[in-house]
Amino acid sequence: MIKLAKNEGKKFEEDFKRSVPEWCWCNRYKDGTANFKGDKNENVRFQAHNICDFEVFAKDKLFLLELKSYQGVSIPLSGIRKNQLEGMIKxxxxxxxxxYFLLNFRGIQRVYAIKIQTLYEFIGTTTRKSIPLKWCIENGIEIPSEQKRTRFRYNLEILFSEQIEESEVKESKGWKYKELKLGV
Structure with a gap:
C-alpha cells in the first residue's frame, strides 16, 4: 500500500485539534464530497458546504473556527468561500x-486569529485579492506556537481564555452587517 504525503492544511488541522485545551470540547465538521452510498469522491452527488472546520465549546462560549494554511505572506481571498463568510457572520x-478565521502563514511559522467581523469589513472595503501578513499582525491575535520535531503545538488558551473574558464584558451587542457582493 502506498502512503501519500499529508496535505499541509490537514496537518495544521490535526495540530490544532491536538492543541485544544482539555477543558474545551472540540468538534471537527466532516467535509469533502459524498454520494448517496456514502463513498468518498466516487460518483459525486453533492458537496458538503460547512461554514467552518471546527467548533470549540469553551466555558459558555461557542467558537466557530475556519482554518486556512498558506506558504506565502498573504492569504488569497479566493480561498474563502462566500457561504463560510456569510454563515459565520450570521x-x-x-x-x-x-x-474566527485562523490563518497559518507556514513560511514564517505564524498563526493569526481574525474575528469574522474584522475580516468581513476588510473584504468589503479592499481592492486587494489577498489578505497580507501585515494586516493580520495589526488586526488579529497571534497564536503562539512551539514546534515539536516536525509538528506544532499551539497555545490556544490565549484565544479561548481572553475572548471569554472580553465577551463577558461586552455581551454581544447585536452586530449588524450588510450583504456583500463577493467575487470569491
Missing part, C-alpha cells in the same frame, strides 16, 4: 457565539 449575531 452565527456571530447570537450571544456567546464567537467566529
Amino acid at each position: 452565527a456571530s449575531r447570537y450571544k456567546n457565539v464567537i467566529p
Whole structure:
C-alpha cells in the first residue's frame, strides 16, 4: 500500500485539534464530497458546504473556527468561500457565539486569529485579492506556537481564555452587517 504525503492544511488541522485545551470540547465538521452510498469522491452527488472546520465549546462560549494554511505572506481571498463568510457572520449575531478565521502563514511559522467581523469589513472595503501578513499582525491575535520535531503545538488558551473574558464584558451587542457582493 502506498502512503501519500499529508496535505499541509490537514496537518495544521490535526495540530490544532491536538492543541485544544482539555477543558474545551472540540468538534471537527466532516467535509469533502459524498454520494448517496456514502463513498468518498466516487460518483459525486453533492458537496458538503460547512461554514467552518471546527467548533470549540469553551466555558459558555461557542467558537466557530475556519482554518486556512498558506506558504506565502498573504492569504488569497479566493480561498474563502462566500457561504463560510456569510454563515459565520450570521452565527456571530447570537450571544456567546464567537467566529474566527485562523490563518497559518507556514513560511514564517505564524498563526493569526481574525474575528469574522474584522475580516468581513476588510473584504468589503479592499481592492486587494489577498489578505497580507501585515494586516493580520495589526488586526488579529497571534497564536503562539512551539514546534515539536516536525509538528506544532499551539497555545490556544490565549484565544479561548481572553475572548471569554472580553465577551463577558461586552455581551454581544447585536452586530449588524450588510450583504456583500463577493467575487470569491
